Structure formats: structure tokens, C-alpha cells
Amino acid sequence: GAGVSQSPSNKVTEKGKDVELRCDPISGHTALYWYRQSLGQGLEFLIYFQGNSAPDKSGLPSDRFSAERTGGSVSTLTIQRTQQEDSAVYLCASSLFGGSSYTFGSGTRLTVV
């Protein structure tokens, strides 16, 4: 596609429920990143996918968080048993061959009530 697409743009969920956030990267970009943007916290790295290599999951805050990337394209970030502290904007970015010039999506604003 022309840009990085994320859905939904907004998600309100009850504490304890599971949520799935979707990212569709730019066609041909082999690298995909998930970040979390919280007020006053900047952007926190969560996970990185590069081609067929094992993902770098070093930023995932707990085992409630997981992500997968099917067919080297679309990625899904799943948060199980959501907590209020999970409320944030979740950003996806892609880049060509893992280079440093990222293109970001518009994010999913998650609110856990």
C-alpha cells in the first residue's frame, strides 16, 4: 500500500479482555516494528520483525503481550487480559531492509476501562 495502515484507529476495551491490533506495512518493506506511545514516556520499543528471522521481542513488557507477522507482511499485536496501564497509542512502523528510515502508521489508541 501507499503507507503503513493500522486498525482499528481507536479501541476501548474492558479490563481483563483480550485485544488484537493490526498493522499492514508498506509493500516490499521487510522490517516491521511496534512501539507504544504513552504520555510523558516517549516511544517505547516493543518488538521487531525482519524478514524470516526470529523476531526481537526484547521490548515486550510482559507475557500478556505477543505479536506475529504472517507471510512477511501483516502483523498482529495481541494483548491478553488487558490492564489499565496498557492504555496508550500503539504505533507500527516499517522500513526497507531494516534500514533506519522508518515510516509510521497513524496508530491505534487503546483505552482500557
Next chain:
Amino acid sequence: AQRVTQPEKLLSVFKGAPVELKCNYSYSGSPELFWYVQYSRQRLQLLLRHISRESIKGFTADLNKGETSFHLKKPFAQEEDSAMYYCALSGRSGATNKLIFGTGTLLAVQP
């Protein structure tokens, strides 16, 4: 440890005044530094990177390895510069070329 520090949460200036958004970093190695900008209701986008040594929208940033700084500057601020600015450092963790971001500075340019 790799870290990016932006000491100012908010910077308010008048139109036409000079702007300097501060960024300091901690990195063992040769860093690659970036400034990203997020305008209201828009997505985060790359403003400039130090290896390009270019001026974008009148902004420049020089990497000072001695002071470990990468401050963003503009001689005359415009109202349309009002946005959230993030400094970022490219760090290599294994094969990951992930960006490490600062907490951001909100620039407000008053008329």
C-alpha cells in the same frame, strides 16, 4: 546503556524567535541520530537525520560527539512549527536496527 534525553517537555516561543530543542544521548559506539516530528492529528514522520546534513523546513541539527548532543535549531520559528518533536538514536541490538526515542518536546509557537 543507550538512552536519549530531551530535558524539556514544553518549549514555548514567539513567532520569529530562535528555537533550540535539546537532545542528549548515551551510546557506546558510532550513533545515528534522527529528529522525528508529529503535527497535530498527523502521524509521526522523519524530519531529519544527522548523516544527511541537510536543512528541512529551516531546521538543522549538528551531531556533537564531544557533548553527546544533537540539538535541533531553527533561527526564526513559525506558527506551523508547533508540534511534538522526538529525538531518536539508532542502536543495534543483535540484528535489530531499532530506534530509541526520547520523551519528546512539545514546541508551541505563539503568534
